[in-house]
Ligand SMILES: Nc1ncnc2c1ncn2[C@@H]1O[C@H](COP(=O)(O)OP(=O)(O)O)[C@@H](O)[C@H]1O
């Protein structure tokens with residue numbers, strides 16, 4: 001029955017009835033307007049609720065209209081597309097609003113002075129002061145953590161991919177998996193217990209050790225994936241030239257995946273740069289510049305944010321937001337640098 | 353330079369799976385020996401046992417002897433790395449190192465072995481590229497990446513890379529199967545030239561190619577899928593293609609020629 005109807009409707013068997021290009025936009029605008037109407041009528045105050053209603057209306061509306069005009073197969077196709085779009089928006093909206101909030105509140109006190117001065121002479125409820133000591137501390141703690149964590153992580157991954165067979169490799173993989181799940185506070189407590197045993201008190205490098213513990217499994221995982229992407233044919237080509245295995249790894253396998261490995265390390269760095277708990281336990285924070293990570297308490301950006309926010313004064317809030325903005329900017333720069341390196345180091349293709 | 357290979361009673365395994373069984377043959381120096389046979393009969397496996405690449409595969413194991421001018425490659429104390437720089441290999445798919453330029457690709461074997469004099473490197477690269485009939489095509493872009501070449505050029509680059517370390521034997525595993533007829537012809541011509549200097553073993557699925565380039569041909573077969581491959585016969589190429597002594601060889605060859 002439907003067969004006959006379809007042939008009637010479609011003079012060409014290849015070209016069915018189709019909705020115009022602006023259909024998706026029109027549906028989106030329509031469902032948004034309808035959602036606002038429903039929201040106002042029902043007295044819903046939350047914009048989130050409006051958004052959710054709009055999303056549901058959008059997907060449903062797309063399906064119903066498209067099924068009527070274009071047929072069920074195109075309708076399903078359109079629904080899949082619109083679900084992807086809705087999911088994308090749902091993911092992006094909180095991100096954009098987070099960045100927007102941080103930027104708009106952060107720029108208030110963010111200036112050259114803020115970046116180059118410490119909190120040395122400023123009480124928590126006074127205006128002024130800066131984050132120089134926190135940036136310095138974060139740079140040193142994260143830098144040292146990377147110096148420890150990245151090489152160990154990369155070497156472990158090389159072992160697992162290039163040499164690892166049997167029980168040892170299995171247990172290493174298992175421990176890396178376990179380490180991936182370690183909460184940062186536990187890594188902090190672990191180092192703290194060592195410090196107490198050795199009768200030491202707060203210093204920056206202790207924080208680095210905890211951060212290195214958190215960083216290692218991330219580096220191992222990403223490096224492993226990158227090494228696995230190197231085609232076996234390249235290893236065999238090198239071995240068949242009479243190159244020893246270790247040189248093959250060093251000169252062929254690692255250079256081929258260097259871009260990806262670096263990206264992985266940068267992302268791990270970005271991740272530990274925001275850790276607060278181990279710093280709080282092991283480095284303690286403070287208001288003064290301490291450029292020696294091996295002695296005395298040091299500040300770090302995430303801890304600074306936590307302490308300034310906790311101080312409860314409006315000057316403290318402003319400083320916390322500005323410091324957050326700086327931290328996000330640092331992480332963003334690291335991410336961009338990682339992408340740049342990945343592109344620069346990627347094996348070059350034809351004629352460029 | 354070129355050396356003779358004497359294989360006796362060679363059996364190779366992948367873990368528990370026996371891939372080739374009890375193969376014995378002689379490969380003459382300064383000649384081209386072709387391996388033919390249906391897919392899965394162990395031609396590649398056998399080829400890889402000849403320069404100890406088989407053991408690179410996890411689970412790969414070999415029994416038997418491979419004599420290179422009276423020296424057993426599987427004798428105790430033999431360094432597989434040294435074996436591989438004596439017996440070079442060219443693979444089915446061209447595999448230039450993607451991070452390296454054309455020059456560096458050819459120089460890779462010497463550089464990575466650490467055994468070279470800087471002044472000689474450029475000469476070796478030029479000589480090898482000329483030997484692989486590639487010099488004229490790439491001499492103006494030696495610093496460009498090797499992966500920017502055409503498939504046929506890449507394969508000749510890989511041959512240049514293999515002969516740059518001055519091996520005595522060159523093993524080729526279906527070197528033309530990924531190439532167009534013109535590039536194939538270029539490589540076949542090259543094989544004709546290279547056999548003046550090297551002992552060459554080539555695996556091929558192309559009967560005409562075996563007939564064109566080889567002096568001797570070995571036919572491998574397997575009795576059933578999953579069974580180990582066996583050497584059926586090895587003889588002068590002319591005889592194999594005109595008047596083989598085993599019926600199976602004739603069936604295989606005529607079936608393909610159809
Ligand atoms: N990496 C490997 N692991 C396990 N078995 C393999 C591997 N490579 C090849 N084999 C097996 O060994 C046999 C011979 O394969 P191969 O030497 O590649 O044959 P050919 O080159 O003649 O087509 C086949 O049965 C194949 O399944």
Ligand SMILES: [Mg+2]
Pocket residue numbers: 395396397525
């Ligand atoms: Mg094969």
